[in-house]
Every structure is written in structure tokens, then in C-alpha cells.
Amino acid sequence: MEIRLPSDVKLMIDRLRHNGYSGYVVGGCVRDSLRGITPHDWDLTTSAPPEEIERIFADYQTVSVGKKYGTVAVIVEGELYEITTYRIDGEYSDSRHPDEVRFSDRLSDDLARRDFTVNAMAYNDEDGLVDLYGGQQDLSNGVIRCVGDSTQRFSEDALRILRALRFAATLGFTIEPDTSDAILRQRKLLSDIAGERIREELLKLLCGDHAAFVLRRYRSVIAVFIPELKGTFDFEQNSKHHNRDVYRHTVAAVHNIEPLPLLRVTMLFHDIGKPLAQTTDKYGMSHYKNHPKIGAAMTREILRRLCMSSAFIDEVCTLIRWHDERFVPDAVMLKGYLKRLGVETMQALMLIQHADILAQSKYMREEKLRTLSEVSDELNRIIAAGECYSLRQLAVNGSDLIHIGVGSGVRIGKTLDLLLDKVITGELPNDKEALLAYAKSTIDKEV
Numbered sequence: 001m002e003i004r005l006p007s008d009v010k011l012m013i014d015r016l017r018h019n020g021y022s023g024y025v026v027g028g029c030v031r032d033s034l035r036g037i038t039p040h041d042w043d044l045t046t047s048a049p050p051e052e053i054e055r056i057f058a059d060y061q062t063v064s065v066g067k068k069y070g071t072v073a074v075i076v077e078g079e080l081y082e083i084t085t086y087r088i089d090g091e092y093s094d095s096r097h098p099d100e101v102r103f104s105d106r107l108s109d110d111l112a113r114r115d116f117t118v119n120a121m122a123y124n125d126e127d128g129l130v131d132l133y134g135g136q137q138d139l140s141n142g143v144i145r146c147v148g149d150s151t152q153r154f155s156e157d158a159l160r161i162l163r164a165l166r167f168a169a170t171l172g173f174t175i176e177p178d179t180s181d182a183i184l185r186q187r188k189l190l191s192d193i194a195g196e197r198i199r200e201e202l203l204k205l206l207c208g209d210h211a212a213f214v215l216r217r218y219r220s221v222i223a224v225f226i227p228e229l230k231g232t233f234d235f236e237q238n239s240k241h242h243n244r245d246v247y248r249h250t251v252a253a254v255h256n257i258e259p260l261p262l263l264r265v266t267m268l269f270h271d272i273g274k275p276l277a278q279t280t281d282k283y284g285m286s287h288y289k290n291h292p293k294i295g296a297a298m299t300r301e302i303l304r305r306l307c308m309s310s311a312f313i314d315e316v317c318t319l320i321r322w323h324d325e326r327f328v329p330d331a332v333m334l335k336g337y338l339k340r341l342g343v344e345t346m347q348a349l350m351l352i353q354h355a356d357i358l359a360q361s362k363y364m365r366e367e368k369l370r371t372l373s374e375v376s377d378e379l380n381r382i383i384a385a386g387e388c389y390s391l392r393q394l395a396v397n398g399s400d401l402i403h404i405g406v407g408s409g410v411r412i413g414k415t416l417d418l419l420l421d422k423v424i425t426g427e428l429p430n431d432k433e434a435l436l437a438y439a440k441s442t443i444d445k446e447v
Contacts, residue, residue, distance in 0.1 A: 001129040001136070003033045008076040009042050012057070012083065013124050019056050021048035023083075024107065024122035024130065031118050034129075034139055044083040045122060047105040053083050069101055086110035089156065108132060115153055115160045116167070116179075117145045142173045150182035158189035162201040165218055169208030187221040196307040198225050206264040212255035215268075219247065225306075228298055231275040238286035243361035246274050256355035262312070266319045266352055269299040296321040318345060323352050329374040334382060335389040335424045342390075343383060350376045388423045388430040391416055395432040396439070404440050415439055 005013070009025060016023035023046040029039035046053065053072040054062050063073040063080075070085035086104040104110065107122060107130060114120040117135040129136065133147050144167050146153040146160075154161050161183050168175050175183065190198070205211060215222065223230050232246035242249060253267040273295030277288045296317040303313045322341065327334070327349075338346055350372065357368045388394060396419065398412045406415050419435050422428040428438055 001034070001123075002125075003030065003123050003129075005123075005125065006042065008079060009044070009081070010125070012044060012074065012076065012081060015056055016046050016048055017126070019048070019052070021046050021052065021056075022107065022124075023048070024124045024127075026110075026122040027114070027119050030121045030123050030129075031135075031139060033123075034121075034136065042081055044081060045086060045107070045110055046083055047086055047107075048083075049085055049103055053085070070103055084110075087113070089113045112147065114147050115157075115163060117147055118143075118167075118173075120147045138176075142171070143176050144168055144171075144173045144179060145176045146179045146182070150179045151186065154182055154186045154189060158186070159193050159197050159201065161187060161190055161221065162193075162198060162205070165214050165221065166201050166205040166208065169205045169211045169214040171208075172210045183218065183221060187224050190221070190224045193225070194307075195225075195305050199306045199308060202306065203261045203265070206254065206268060207259040207261060209259070211259075211264070212251050215251045215254065216248070226302055228272060228302060232272060235275050237274070237288075238280070238284070240285070240363045241360050244359070246271050249359050252359035253355045256358045257351055262315055262319075263348065263351060263355075265303075265312075266316050266323070266348075267355060269295060269302065269316070270320050270323050270352065270356065271295065272298050292321050292324045315345070319348055319352055322349055323356065325349070327353075327375045328371070329378040331378060331382060331387070332425055334375070334379055335387065338379075338382065338389040339420065339424065346379060350379065388420070391420055393430070394420055394423065394435070395430050396435045400432070400436060401439060404436055405443060406439060415442070418442075 003025070005025065013023040013025075023044055025042055026045040027043050029042045032039045048056065050064070050067045050070055050072050053074070054064075057072075057074045061075045063075070065071050065073045065082060066084075070087050071082050072084075073080050073082050075081075086107055086109055087101045088104050088109050089101055111120045111122065111130070111132050117133040117138045119135070120131075120133050121135040122130040134145075138145050144164050146164075164175055164179060164183060167173055205214060208214070219229070219233060223233075229247065232250060235246040237244070237246060237249070244252065250268060250271055253270065254264055257263045257267050271288075271291060273291040273293070274288045276298075277291035277294050279287050279289070281287060299320055300313055300317050303316060308316075318341065322345075325337075327337070334346075341349075353372055354369070357365060357372065360368075382389065386393070391397075394416065396416070398416065401412050401415055402408060406412055419428065419439060422438065423430045423435075428434055
């Protein structure tokens, strides 16, 4: 088995060897290469201690990104490569980092501490593929399997639980029974993992082609760090518009939308407020009038806990707040929404509503999709035609209003907003003279 190594990587391995040390590429880059995918990063492992790595590459810029754990980054031709000394990990009292590490001169020691067999392979041109745990076979069979004892691997670093789910979601691999049982048995270890570490794995998981299967099969694992989702589990909607409980509807909606973090996260939480919003009418049918508002508030707290950026949180919560709005293909109405929400949000809402409808029952589905298509077409027409729906498109600005004596500050803002509303409704043309004349007339009336 031959892997085509980049020239810079070959240079580093050769330099290590010429200095009396072994060196290999290892982990994800080997896994991806065997799958025919060009790796984004090439990580190396070596028998050389960290100080020797720095000496050997003294003519390059080096960064001690994790020297305590044996990792030194070397920058070659503008690319950063991490080189880590073979090591044996001690106990993991914090379920994240080993309390101590011992450096080794044996590759086998290093491979034994790795998480999954498909990530525990190493390669160099001289020795070829080093695969001590059947990683190549598991890769061919599409299997995620822990190296050695599954319970120990997850006890060492609980984030490996989520990494296994992420690999299953992104690669479409099956988690072998012993590893799967350990995940379910030890899932509560995730409660001690920092939000930012969970965030990165969760976003990758959600954007995987097989995210829906993982969300269904391992919902109890996801609920460890998002306990608010438990309320949606098996919560029947009791409505002719739905043929799934809230959680199964949610998973279907996630599957139905493009694999982009903003859209997938929105779909995961878009109906999370339903259990708290449920009311039942005299005919026994359930309704969820305020669930978007409740769901947006719940989601804000969840995403803060997961250390998402403020901008991302605001975007997701805005989409959830408006995801159930009943749009119609009316130009005036849509320009009002464009004014309030902006183009990108409105376009995202079209995708969100489409995914939502497809995850509902067939009751009125064709009618809903037809209306949504008409709304989307009208929205695109307004945008393409350059019709006015925002202040930056308005033919006048604050300076123009000051010039005619409107005043300054709040008064100017209110006048511009009034003029924009008049243009949107068609009461005034988006013409500078006409707008200024109207603004002047409002001043004259007050006088």
C-alpha cells in the first residue's frame, strides 16, 4: 500500500531518519489517503524527543504547540505540520488530558493510545503502512471500533464518544457493537466536557450526510449536553399536519436541509419550544402558537452554553423566531419582511420552511410547497429587480433631510423610516424630489 506524500512531508521524515530517528505520518491523514481523499492536514509522529525535533528543524520556524505532550509544530513553505513524539499516556483524571506522558522510542506504544482503529495507522515510504489493529479492514468495511478496550478509551477522553458519532455521521460508518455499547453506557462523561470542545464535534456531526441516523440512534447521548431536547422525545404532536413526534420530525427536518452549520443547527432546535407551548382545543387537536418565540429563547441559552459566537446565536434565534411565519407572495408584504430581516435571512427562511414542510405529514403538503415556491419566486424577483426595501436603496439620505431642515438625530431616522414605508407600499416613488417634497410637507404641517 503506497500513499503519495507531499514533498515537504517527505523532507521532514527523511530529515528525522538521517538524524537517527524514525518518522511517520499518522492518524486522519492516513485514513483519508486510504479512502482516496486528499488530507487537509498531515500530522507526523516520531521517536525524536521534542528538544531533538526543535534541533533537527532549527533552520525552520517552530512552535511549541504542546511540548509538554510531545508536540512541536514546524512551518515549512508556509504550511504548519505538527510532529509528536511517540508517547505512552498516564491516567486521565480530567477525562481530557493525561496526568502525565512518557515518551517512547516505539511506534507501537503510540498507536496503542489512539482512539479508533481507522485513526491508528501510520505510514512512511520505507516501511509502508503500519496497521497493528486492523484499521485498514475496518476502513474497508466502514466500521468505527475503539483501539483496545472501549471503556478505557472513553474514560481517557470522553470527547471520543462524540468523535465516534461524528465519524459515523460524516463517513457513514457503523459503530461496532462493543464500541456502541460503551458509548451509551458512558455517555454521562460528556457532562464534564467543555462547551467549546463539544461545539466543534457537534457542528461537524450535524453537517454529516448521515447525521439523521446518528441523531436517532444516539439521541440519549446528545441529550447529555442538550438536555432540553429530552422534552421532544416521543412527544406526539396530535395534529393532522404531523405524522411524527417532535424529535423524529426534527431529525427529518435536519436531514432535509443543506449541510451548513447555520441551517442544520436551526433545524435541530426549530421546534424545541413545542412541548412548552402546547394547547389543546375542544376537538382534541393540539396547537403550538408561541413555540417559535419560546424555542428561540431556549436555543439562545443552549448555544451560549456551547460557546457559539454571538453573531451565530443571533442568526439562529432569528431564524427560529420566524420559521413558522405564514408568508404569501405579496410584494408589499415581502418587502416589509426584507426591510425587517434582510435578504440573507429571508432566503434562509425559504430553505428552512421547505425542509420543515417535507418533514410534516402529507396533509396540505402540495399546497404548502406551491405557496412557498410562489413566495420564493416573488422574493427573488424583488431582489433581482432592485426594488426598494432598505434604507440604503432609498433615493434620499440623512444629509438630504438635514439640508431641507428636518433636523438631526432621532427625527431624521424616523423620517427616513416613514419615507421607506411609503415607497414599500407604493404611496411614493423612490425618487429624490418626490421624497424630499413629502418630507418638507411634513415639516410644514407641523409648523
